[in-house]
Amino acid sequence: MPGPQPVEETQVMSQPAGQPSPLLRSSSGEIPDFAFKVAMVACGLAILGILFLIVYELMSHSTLSWHAFGLKFFSGSDWDPVNEQFGAWPFVYGTLVSSFVALVIAVPLAVGVAVFTTEMCPKAARGPLSFFVELLAAIPSVIYGLWAIFVLVPIMSGYLEPFLRKTLGWTGLFEGPAYGIGMLTAGIVLAIMIVPIISSITREVLMVVPQHQREGVLALGATRWEMIRMGVLRNARAGIVGAIILGLGRALGETMAVTMVIGNNPLISKSLFAPGYTMASVLANEFSEATGDRYLSALVEIGLALFLVTIIVNALAQLLVWTVTRGQPARGHA
Amino acid sequence: MPETALASVHHPVLNVSLRRRLTDHVMTGLAVLTVILVLAPLVAIFGYLVYKGIGSLNWDFLTQTPKPEGEPGGGMANAIVGSGLILGIASALGIPLGIGAGVYLAEYGRNRLGQLVRFTADVLNGVPSIVIGIVAWAILVRGRGFSAWAGGVALAIMMVPTITRATEEMLLLVPQALREAAYGLGVPRWRTTLSITLRTATSGVITGVMLAFARVAGETAPLLFTALGNQFWSLRLNQPTAALPLQIYQYATSAYTDQHRQAWAGALVLIVLIVSAVAAVRYVVRRGTFGAA
Numbered sequence: 001m002p003g004p005q006p007v008e009e010t011q012v013m014s015q016p017a018g019q020p021s022p023l024l025r026s027s028s029g030e031i032p033d034f035a036f037k038v039a040m041v042a043c044g045l046a047i048l049g050i051l052f053l054i055v056y057e058l059m060s061h062s063t064l065s066w067h068a069f070g071l072k073f074f075s076g077s078d079w080d081p082v083n084e085q086f087g088a089w090p091f092v093y094g095t096l097v098s099s100f101v102a103l104v105i106a107v108p109l110a111v112g113v114a115v116f117t118t119e120m121c122p123k124a125a126r127g128p129l130s131f132f133v134e135l136l137a138a139i140p141s142v143i144y145g146l147w148a149i150f151v152l153v154p155i156m157s158g159y160l161e162p163f164l165r166k167t168l169g170w171t172g173l174f175e176g177p178a179y180g181i182g183m184l185t186a187g188i189v190l191a192i193m194i195v196p197i198i199s200s201i202t203r204e205v206l207m208v209v210p211q212h213q214r215e216g217v218l219a220l221g222a223t224r225w226e227m228i229r230m231g232v233l234r235n236a237r238a239g240i241v242g243a244i245i246l247g248l249g250r251a252l253g254e255t256m257a258v259t260m261v262i263g264n265n266p267l268i269s270k271s272l273f274a275p276g277y278t279m280a281s282v283l284a285n286e287f288s289e290a291t292g293d294r295y296l297s298a299l300v301e302i303g304l305a306l307f308l309v310t311i312i313v314n315a316l317a318q319l320l321v322w323t324v325t326r327g328q329p330a331r332g333h334a
Numbered sequence: 335m336p337e338t339a340l341a342s343v344h345h346p347v348l349n350v351s352l353r354r355r356l357t358d359h360v361m362t363g364l365a366v367l368t369v370i371l372v373l374a375p376l377v378a379i380f381g382y383l384v385y386k387g388i389g390s391l392n393w394d395f396l397t398q399t400p401k402p403e404g405e406p407g408g409g410m411a412n413a414i415v416g417s418g419l420i421l422g423i424a425s426a427l428g429i430p431l432g433i434g435a436g437v438y439l440a441e442y443g444r445n446r447l448g449q450l451v452r453f454t455a456d457v458l459n460g461v462p463s464i465v466i467g468i469v470a471w472a473i474l475v476r477g478r479g480f481s482a483w484a485g486g487v488a489l490a491i492m493m494v495p496t497i498t499r500a501t502e503e504m505l506l507l508v509p510q511a512l513r514e515a516a517y518g519l520g521v522p523r524w525r526t527t528l529s530i531t532l533r534t535a536t537s538g539v540i541t542g543v544m545l546a547f548a549r550v551a552g553e554t555a556p557l558l559f560t561a562l563g564n565q566f567w568s569l570r571l572n573q574p575t576a577a578l579p580l581q582i583y584q585y586a587t588s589a590y591t592d593q594h595r596q597a598w599a600g601a602l603v604l605i606v607l608i609v610s611a612v613a614a615v616r617y618v619v620r621r622g623t624f625g626a627a
Contacts, residue, residue, distance in 0.1 A: 036524030040442060043434025044451045047498065050491055051454050054461065057472040112368025120365055129369070136376050138612055140552020142579045143601045146586040147379050150386075150594070192375045199372070223350060223358035246460075253462025255555040256579075260587060280464050280555070287468070288559040303468045307461060314460035 101187025145260030205239030242320030387602025423486025428493030436501020485561030500542020
């Protein structure tokens with residue numbers, strides 16, 4: 001149709017005549033445009049700057065300790081601020097054990113919840129259920145700690161720990177006095193705290209498993225559980241491992257709640273009832289009162305180690321989640 | 335959908351053995367059990383917070399400063415105001431920077447540098463909060479003393495990556511055609527980004543900002559050796575400043591029952607603040623353009 005085109009042309013032509021030349025304005029907008037771009041790029045670069053600053057500050061403030069102790073810093077177990085001898089092994093041990101306990105408890109729960117929300121529960125209940133689980137992530141660490149001190153610890157020392165000692169005491173993991181404060185309690189609190197992140201990412205991963213995988217397995221006569229096991233979980237394996245590692249990253253760096261219930265005693269004990277100490281909680285407890293350059297430097301080195309470990313763990317997790325969700329449209333939250 | 339497919343599968347297949355059906359039921363039961371086990375602490379925590387917190391909240395708590403150690407009474411007014419100061423500093427620094435970086439990633443970041451910034455933001459998101467506290471200490475506290483500034487900067491650093499990634503995601507959802515329409519009308523690019531793209535994605539960006547705010551509002555670890563805490567009124571930004579989470583931590587681990595009571599009250603105030611932020615987010619999202627996102 002040749003008709004409408006000339007009309008549009010005249011309209012376009014008529015506009016510059018009516019308004020004071022927008023074409024001219026857009027060309028005069030080049031300088032503000034450039035300034036805006038520079039400002040936005042600066043914001044982007046600021047993020048790089050922040051990471052650089054973190055690495056730089058941590059490294060420069062820990063050199064003293066690094067030169068004094070070298071790698072033995074992480075294998076020595078003598079933490080003696082008075083004589084300026086520092087070995088961080090008890091803290092590393094406590095961090096690893098409490099996080100491991102947390103994972104052992106949290107992983108089955110989180111994966112179970114994710115499977116239930118994506119595969120089993122009625123559609124209408126999905127939103128509220130995932131909202132409630134994610135509400136757990138909104139509770140501040142210090143409130144978890146408060147709750148753990150006054151509610152969980154009495155339950156642990158009064159019921160759960162005596163019960164575990166009676167039934168599983170022979171393993172050697174559940175021995176000694178049941179104070180309620182110690183590795184096991186810290187692990188349980190950590191588990192509650194990392195369930196939301198593991199389950200929300202697992203859910204995301206499960207949701208990108210193509211529908212025809214499910215239908216194919218069902219068409220072969222599988223029961224629902226068999227469908228979930230063979231059609232869904234097997235396809236999402238890498239992503240679920242990624243979610244678990246992301247949870248591990250959270251657990252390693254978690255500070256307040258752990259500090260409040262782990263007992264803060266640099267012991268290395270086989271029993272999970274015994275008190276312990278983590279890298280994050282030694283920082284929380286001792287950093288603001290540390291005197292002496294070497295003491296401070298040793299603490300910053302612990303911070304540096306914590307930083308490096310969590311970065312490696314998180315990068316690995318991102319990679320694994322990415323291998324599953326790759327090519328899928330971006331979702332509301334990371 | 336699995337539900338509908340299941341209904342047709344369950345009965346027609348006759349030779350589903352008893353063992354397989356039993357396993358199916360047991361696994362379903364276990365999944366339900368995990369949900370109960372996960373929701374139980376949630377109920378327990380909120381239940382205790384409300385039960386203990388409401389009983390301990392009173393007018394004094396909201397209007398007075400802490401009494402000396404061991405003396406009953408007093409409140410956390412200075413901590414509530416101090417938290418407000420610190421969060422104000424954090425928001426003033428973190429929100430513009432985060433949104434700016436998000437705009438950069440969405441509008442100019444389709445290149446190697448953008449990729450690097452994106453990855454760095456994700457890395458920053460996983461840095462333990464206590465480590466950020468150390469860095470803020472090293473930059474702002476060492477040689478100058480504890481201050482609200484240092485606490486605010488630490489929290490701002492924690493807000494930035496969340497806001498950046500949320501802003502980027504939301505801006506990328508804005509249809510390209512909208513931008514092109516604006517360019518076609520002769521609107522300069524910066525104006526398009528601010529008045530068209532950001533404007534369209536406002537509710538999503540606000541969601542990101544509120545989530546970041548809710549996350550840092552309860553942070554304690556980065557404040558331990560930056561803001562430090564204070565038993566007295568202080569509105570000066572270069573002085574040690576009280577904060578609600580710090581005060582809760584201090585009181586929860588103290589030996590006095592009255593301080594325990596106040597810790598619960600403080601926790602209730604804090605959680606009300608955070609949950610109302612999250613609820614506001616859901617409200618905004620539901621009303622906004624990107625409800626489905």
